[in-house]
Amino acid sequence: MIKTGTVSYFFRDQKGLERSLDSVSWSASPKIWSAGCSAGQEPFTIAIMLAEKMSVWKFKNLTIIATDVVEEFRERIRKGIYAESEVNAVKTNRENQHLFKKYLRVLDDGRYEVVAKIRNKVTFTLHDILTDEPVSDNFDMISCRNVFEYFNIEEKQGI
Numbered sequence: 696m697i698k699t700g701t702v703s704y705f706f707r708d709q710k711g712l713e714r715s716l717d718s719v720s721w722s723a724s725p726k727i728w729s730a731g732c733s734a735g736q737e738p739f740t741i742a743i744m745l746a747e748k749m750s751v752w753k754f755k756n757l758t759i760i761a762t763d764v765v766e767e768f769r770e771r772i773r774k775g776i777y778a779e780s781e782v783n784a785v786k787t788n789r790e791n792q793h794l795f796k797k798y799l800r801v802l803d804d805g806r807y808e809v810v811a812k813i814r815n816k817v818t819f820t821l822h823d824i825l826t827d828e829p830v831s832d833n834f835d836m837i838s839c840r841n842v843f844e845y846f847n848i849e850e851k852q853g854i
């Protein structure tokens with residue numbers, strides 16, 4: 696049975712994510728799979744962090760495939776727009792202030808839009824992790840954070 700939820704936020708467990716990103720030997724065309732991506736906060740956070748870490752040419756070649764079982768996330772990720780309440784944690788976190796200002800643009804209606812440079816890196820595909828359907832191949836990194844809690848023991852073992 697598929698259980699779904701939308702709990703996700705920008706810069707979630709930033710230190711842990713930072714360690715994971717720093718441990719990867721990136722290829723010339725880095726490719727990441729964000730599996731169970733929710734409304735895009737995780738893949739966009741990864742893109743923001745890599746925009747800061749990677750050389751300009753390597754970042755240019757970066758692609759992030761974001762997948763989830765919830766089809767509505769496709770449009771949310773394409774637009775990259777978040778209500779103020781959804782970005783509050785980033786907005787009020789001093790450590791991230793410079794990244795927040797650099798990569799999230801405030802709109803006239805008070806919502807926040809992820810800038811095109813970051814938005815363009817992330818493509819959504821509808822996908823169920825519990826199936827054997829391939830998403831793509833040759834990933835430099837697969838991120839599947841806070842998703843296994845949705846699965847029972849047999850499902851976890853199957854993965």
Ligand SMILES: C[S@@+](CC[C@H](N)C(=O)[O-])C[C@H]1O[C@@H](n2cnc3c(N)ncnc32)[C@H](O)[C@@H]1O
Binds near residue numbers: 824
């Ligand atoms: C708690 S959110 C985690 C989002 C993000 N990875 C993070 O860490 O912030 C879990 C996500 O997994 C998705 N999910 C649950 N079961 C799934 C499945 N079988 N295949 C793909 N995604 C699934 C949910 O729809 C939800 O968006």
